[in-house]
Amino acid sequence: MVVKIRLARFGRTNSPFYNIVVAHARTARNSRPLEVIGTYDPIPKKDTYDESGRLHKDIKLDITRAKYWIGVGAQPTETATRLLSMVGIVDPKYQKKPPRPSTPGKTKTSADA
Template identity: 45%
Template sequence: MAVKIRLARGGAKKKPFYRIVVADSEARRDGRFLEIVGTYDPLKDPAKVTVKQDRVGYWLGEGAIPTDTVRDILKKEGEPASAS
């Protein structure tokens, strides 16, 4: 089972809100996930991001792979983008 850290979309039409989740790579975008590790609100100026640093670090240590978008968000927030 490959685990990814990715965005799950919520909110209304044309008003997106995202949760940063840890999910099996074969699960649907907004489907089953293992844990919510943060949120991302792109409508705020600047975009509002909250991240549970300890949980992201744990999942990266367990081999979870962040998607490109999540990697960029974590990099801007000062989080490590990889387990190494």
């Protein structure tokens, strides 16, 4: 049976809070998961220990359990992949490509093609 790492929504209207869960792929979003491996709070808040006043989104994750489930074959959803790549468990799906070096003085014409 296929196992997925995905988000289960909790919280109130306009104030979401998510659990990062491991669940069977064919179950409902808020049904009972196999395991809860972390939480994600998408509402930016000030860090009480940071003097700069920057806002941050809170991600708490049990890294060893997340690595275990990925190693066993659990497939993260797109959003879960983005969160796991922020923590450094999976490689980012989309990366910025470095610009190609251009050769000065050479242009491509229709005769060259």
